[in-house]
Amino acid sequence: MGWEWYNWIAILLLACQGLFLYQSWRNFRYAIHKSRRTNEYYHPRVLLTVPCKGIDDEFAKNIASVLDQVYPDFVIHFVIEDASDPAFEYLNRLVSSKAGRGHACRVEVLIAGKGQECSQKIHNLLYSCHRAPDGTQIFAFADSDACLPPNWLNALVYPLRKDRCGATTGYRWFVPRTNNLATLALSAINAKVAQLLGNTMFNHLWGGSMAVRTDLFGPNDLERIWRNAISDDLGLSYAVKKTGRKVSFVPECLVASYEQTTWKGLFEFARRQFLITRIVTPGTWRFGLFAMIYSLLGSWGGLGMLIYGWLAGIEFNAVLWGAVPAVFLAGNVGLAILRQRMIRMLLPGDAATLRAAARADVWGTLAWSWLLFVCILSSAFGRTITWRGIRYRLLGPDHTQVLTPRSGGQ
Incomplete structure (x- = not known):
């Protein structure tokens, strides 16, 4: 039989990669097209909740971007664990300095107390939602390390006018505050994930930029979903899809997150994100691991097979065998160019900063693929994470044990 079997594998690899590249192009076109739409008539009352802990990079800029949202009917809740958090005084000063100048109907800084059976972030979110003003129709959520464009809330709410839309989401794009290699690597591997979002059934919510209707997910529904959870977005994504509705990606809600990190910080962040995914939605984690193995095998395994064929002097289809590594390697570079073109259009104010x-x-896209694979693989073991200075043991998708807080955690 010889090496004819590999011809069929090569054809399968090329077909799958072709479909993936086509879907990525569709995601790009979707992002550019949808970013041009406007919301001029759908403005239900919104409660916007922003959980805070400590002072993030560019904290003042990020909080100001929340206060500067252009939307006719919304209330803002900034929520912290206790008054000793340095963010408490900082928030009160920022809110006071903006008093009477923003569009929000009301702005409050709430103290939620310590979470006992879920992550502190989820505890803060639930505390806010249970205190929603009368008539609230939309729950929107943003992270304190995200810088929101002025039209963010307006755009995030708009798709929820349709019943088939169960929730809306944006995503983060790491904008390096310094161009050290670790920070550039963080931006690159995050960009690879962001590129997967589009008009697809595979979208997942990202907790730093998401919204749901209260008639579908009121405070008690969120309490049921989040009561013992570590992740706000993955569990809610599952609940939305369980209703037969979709998670809509809103390109205008892809937000800048100004960040600088070290290699240690990068691996801690990436492992934490993927470990949470493994525990909460193991199918998604396994798919991500498979996708990375498939990509690396197509690129480097295909190149190895081509080199082996030449060196061993065997008869093989040089065009077909050569096409596999060529399509995979060139495709990776092409995808990087495509996503960077997309972000220049979606975040024009940060385009100059993002050049490096x-x-x-x-x-470096080929190297970042290996880095992403290592990060996913590192999350295959263990159940303990440190998040914002608090240690958690993840016993299951809806079973979180809060351990002794550790100072200095991220």
Whole structure:
């Protein structure tokens, strides 16, 4: 039989990669097209909740972006664990300085107390939602390390006018505050994930930029979903899809997160994100691991097979065998160019700052694929994470044990 079997594998690999590249192009077109729409008539009352802990990079800028949202009917809740958090005084000063100048009907800084059976972030979110003003129709959520464009809330709410839309989401894009290699790598591997979002059934919510209707998910519904959970977005994504509705990606709600990190910080962040995914939605984690193995095998395994064929002097289809690594390797570079073109259009104000990150993403994209694979693989073991200085043991999708807080955690 010889090596004819590999011809069929090569054809299968090329077909799958072709479909993936086509879907990525569709995601790009979707993001650009949808970013041009406007919401001029759908403005239900919104409660916007922003959980805070400590002072993030660019904290004042991020909080100001929340206060500067252009929307006719919304209330803002900033929620912290206790008054000793340095964010408490900082928030009160920022809110006071903006008093009477923003569009929000009311702005409050709430103290939620310590979470006992779920993550502190979820505890803060539930505390806010249970205190929603009368007539609230939308729950919107943002992270304190995200910088929101002025039209963010308006855009996030708009798709929820349709019943088939169960929730809306944006995503983060790491904008390096310094162009050290670890920070550029963080921006690049995050960009690879962001590129997967589009008009697809596979979208997942991201907790730093998401919204739901209260008639579908009121405070008690969220309490049931989140009561013992670690992740706000993955569990809610599952609940939305269980109703037969979709998670709609809103490109205008892809937000800048200004960040600088070290290699240690990068691996801690990435492992935490993927470990949470493994525990909460193991199918998604396994698919991600398979996708990375498939991509690396197509690129480097295909190249290895081609080199072996030449060196061993066997008869093989050089065009077919050569097409596999060529399509995979060139495709990775092409995808990096495509996503960097997309973000320049979606975040034009940060385009100049992102130049170094864009070059690093394109020229280092093959190395970042290996890094992403290592990060996913590192999350295959263990159940303990540290998040914002608090240690958690993840016993199951809806079973979280809060351990002794550790100072200095991220």
